Amino acid sequence: MEYFYDYLTSGITLVCIEDRPYLDFFTSKECYSIRKVQDNNKQLEQMNIAILSRNPSLYSTQSLARAGRVAHHFVRVIDYLHSDLIIEDGKLSISYNGKVLTDIDAIIPRIGASHTTYGAAVIRQFEQIGIFTTLSSNALLMARDKLSCAQLLAANGLKVPRTIVSNNVYEYPNLLDSFNSDGIVIKLINGTHGIGVVLAENKNQAGSILEAFNNTKQKSMMQEFIKEAKGADVRILVVNGKIVGSMKRQAKKGEFRSNLHRGGSSIVETVTEEESKVALKAVEILGLKVAGVDMLRSNRGPLILEVNASPGLEGIETTTQVDIAGQIINFITENANKK
Ligand SMILES: Nc1ncnc2c1ncn2[C@@H]1O[C@H](COP(=O)(O)OP(=O)(O)O)[C@@H](O)[C@H]1O
Ligand SMILES: [Mg+2]
Numbered sequence: 001m002e003y004f005y006d007y008l009t010s011g012i013t014l015v016c017i018e019d020r021p022y023l024d025f026f027t028s029k030e031c032y033s034i035r036k037v038q039d040n041n042k043q044l045e046q047m048n049i050a051i052l053s054r055n056p057s058l059y060s061t062q063s064l065a066r067a068g069r070v071a072h073h074f075v076r077v078i079d080y081l082h083s084d085l086i087i088e089d090g091k092l093s094i095s096y097n098g099k100v101l102t103d104i105d106a107i108i109p110r111i112g113a114s115h116t117t118y119g120a121a122v123i124r125q126f127e128q129i130g131i132f133t134t135l136s137s138n139a140l141l142m143a144r145d146k147l148s149c150a151q152l153l154a155a156n157g158l159k160v161p162r163t164i165v166s167n168n169v170y171e172y173p174n175l176l177d178s179f180n181s182d183g184i185v186i187k188l189i190n191g192t193h194g195i196g197v198v199l200a201e202n203k204n205q206a207g208s209i210l211e212a213f214n215n216t217k218q219k220s221m222m223q224e225f226i227k228e229a230k231g232a233d234v235r236i237l238v239v240n241g242k243i244v245g246s247m248k249r250q251a252k253k254g255e256f257r258s259n260l261h262r263g264g265s266s267i268v269e270t271v272t273e274e275e276s277k278v279a280l281k282a283v284e285i286l287g288l289k290v291a292g293v294d295m296l297r298s299n300r301g302p303l304i305l306e307v308n309a310s311p312g313l314e315g316i317e318t319t320t321q322v323d324i325a326g327q328i329i330n331f332i333t334e335n336a337n338k339k
Pocket of ligand 2: 193194259294306
């Protein structure tokens with residue numbers, strides 16, 4: 001038995017090694033990992049997994065790295081913004097910190113909302129090289145855009161809150177007139193964590209907010225306010241076509257957005273059969289393997305709000321006590337081919 005300092009988890013990992021420790025780089029810091037692990041004298045199928053993340057200290061990144069190591073894989077964190085994409089005749093490669101990446105078996109993209117385009121390009125490069133990914137570039141682009149996502153889901157028969165997008169400022173009053181009197185939600189098409197989601201109590205307020213977004217060249221949409229949801233939504237985590245955890249999030253007092261980042265609280269929630277079916281169908285339509293589906297409980301059944309392609313793990317793991325990261329690693333172990 002030997003001890004190694006584990007930079008990512010800032011702890012000590014107790015491991016039984018067969019080989020010498022392997023030196024690797026984590027965002028330009030040195031750290032040790034182990035290439036070959038003996039478990040009950042049986043050689044385990046070990047993979048090289050890269051987490052594409054900007055920040056190794058984030059809960060989700062750490063949780064995935066820990067789960068990968070517990071499963072005896074070699075895990076590293078790659079800052080996708082520092083990954084250089086080399087495109088030559090018939091050959092694509094990725095250079096990271098000046099070295100071409102050659103031995104990666106699978107990637108877990110954790111792409112931040114402000115870097116979707118470049119993040120998708122990096123994923124696409126890995127895809128073209130034939131590396132297994134838990135998130136495809138196309139699915140990321142589709143899910144990140146609230147408008148595309150709503151279009152696709154509604155066209156495939158799933159219920160979403162009534163939504164209108166318009167660039168025509170002069171049409172705003174008429175379009176807003178078509179909503180009921182409960183209120184109108186205006187949201188930025190590419191917002192996250194509840195930022196850029198605003199509730200207008202009446203059509204005048206809604207018009208002013210739309211004008212402000214339009215004037216600052218931010219794309220937004222208007223949406224019916226689902227009053228009966230009472231500031232709560234349901235987050236369902238799906239991994240490889242199975243529901244692995246679900247929770248109900250409740251907005252804090254005086255707030256309608258239930259995001260935990262906006263002060264919402266969460267409890268474990270058992271979802272209905274209909275909600276499960278809807279969540280699994282949404283994820284399938286968008287082509288996602290790992291996703292967080294958000295839905296509102298409305299008078300006409302579950303309405304899908306959005307499908308998160310890089311769902312945060314902290315809220316769902318601490319609320320449900322389910323090892324979601326472990327499930328993601330299992331998905332890789334069972335489906336990625338070792339080179
Ligand atoms: N149409 C709506 N009716 C009622 N509540 C809503 C509506 N849209 C959003 N919300 C609330 O605001 C939160 C954030 O909205 P969402 O569309 O998920 O944006 P974000 O991507 O920023 O999380 C939701 O979790 C929900 O609680
Ligand atoms: Mg949301």
